[in-house]
Amino acid sequence: MGKVYIGIDLGGTNIKIGLFDGDLHILKKTSVPTKADMGPDVVIGNMAEASLGLVADAGLKKSDIQAVGIGTPGPAAYSKGIIIKSTNMPTFKNVPIVQMLKDRLGAPIAFDNDANVACWGEYIAGAGKGVRDVVFFTLGTGIGGGVVCNGELVHGCAENGAELGHMIIYPDGRRCNCGQRGCVEAYASADSTARRAQEAVEQGRQSSLKKVLDKKGKITAKDVYEQVAAGDELAIEIAEGTAKALAITCVNMLHTTEPRRILFSGGMIAAGDILLEAINRHFQQQVWTLKKEDVEIRFATLGEDTGIVGAAALARHNYGPSK
Numbered sequence: 001m002g003k004v005y006i007g008i009d010l011g012g013t014n015i016k017i018g019l020f021d022g023d024l025h026i027l028k029k030t031s032v033p034t035k036a037d038m039g040p041d042v043v044i045g046n047m048a049e050a051s052l053g054l055v056a057d058a059g060l061k062k063s064d065i066q067a068v069g070i071g072t073p074g075p076a077a078y079s080k081g082i083i084i085k086s087t088n089m090p091t092f093k094n095v096p097i098v099q100m101l102k103d104r105l106g107a108p109i110a111f112d113n114d115a116n117v118a119c120w121g122e123y124i125a126g127a128g129k130g131v132r133d134v135v136f137f138t139l140g141t142g143i144g145g146g147v148v149c150n151g152e153l154v155h156g157c158a159e160n161g162a163e164l165g166h167m168i169i170y171p172d173g174r175r176c177n178c179g180q181r182g183c184v185e186a187y188a189s190a191d192s193t194a195r196r197a198q199e200a201v202e203q204g205r206q207s208s209l210k211k212v213l214d215k216k217g218k219i220t221a222k223d224v225y226e227q228v229a230a231g232d233e234l235a236i237e238i239a240e241g242t243a244k245a246l247a248i249t250c251v252n253m254l255h256t257t258e259p260r261r262i263l264f265s266g267g268m269i270a271a272g273d274i275l276l277e278a279i280n281r282h283f284q285q286q287v288w289t290l291k292k293e294d295v296e297i298r299f300a301t302l303g304e305d306t307g308i309v310g311a312a313a314l315a316r317h318n319y320g321p322s323k
């Protein structure tokens with residue numbers, strides 16, 4: 001076997017690690033608890049140890065590692081290899097993660113924002129395969145984004161570009177966690193979808209979601225989509241609001257980088273066709289009529305492996321044999 005790649009997805013709860021061959025086929029994978037409260041030395045030590053464990057399990061040596069990729073939430077100085085701070089890992093402040101990992105694994109490290117990494121994974125090996133221009137959204141607690149333009153990730157002048165969740169779609173609209181008003185994240189993330197439903201029920205709207213709220217004390221996005229399937233009027237209205245917000249964002253992105261494909265990933269896509277059909281329908285209602293657009297709006301396909309596949313793919317892109 002030739003050289004191998006390691007892809008690491010560093011999250012606040014778990015570190016997912018995959019070992020890949022040169023064609024990005026997965027050889028082995030594992031997941032270890034992050035234990036962020038133990039501090040960066042321990043976390044990065046555990047990460048390196050688990051990575052070397054996968055290499056040994058595959059009958060390989062440390063010197064067989066061609067390169068390593070890692071994705072984490074920002075903010076970070078990616079080209080300097082430093083995590084500036086992390087909301088879900090408070091002990092991580094100005095951590096030179098790239099150098100620390102390089103010292104332990106002896107291979108070059110590709111480092112990027114987790115949404116960019118996931119976008120790159122889908123572009124290389126998932127639903128974005130075969131085209132050169134992709135826009136990617138993750139719909140979770142917030143909304144993350146990534147943009148591939150003419151075969152390269154867009155980073156921006158200070159490496160924090162493609163924050164697609166904070167595009168303002170409704171001026172003076174709902175307050176977003178980022179401090180702006182009217183961001184798409186304030187309408188269409190899993191949390192915002194659930195919150196809009198809960199607010200409506202608390203304001204007295206009749207809905208089968210009231211029973212859910214009374215029983216559990218809160219409403220989730222999953223609850224909303226379950227009630228859409230059951231025909232509940234309020235749930236349908238909320239879900240339509242989510243789809244419309246996402247569709248407006250798609251139109252804005254169409255006119256920004258003209259993607260061939262727009263991809264959605266994250267927990268919300270479990271809603272399935274109800275969500276995808278509604279985004280496509282609203283997109284057709286919102287998009288201009290000057291010319292026919294053949295952009296494809298699809299769900300991502302790599303599922304929970306997106307982060308590790310994307311990190312390994314980025315490692316190969318930056319430090320593969322042709323470079």
Ligand SMILES: [Zn+2]
Nearest residue numbers: 166176178183
């Ligand atoms: Zn925002």
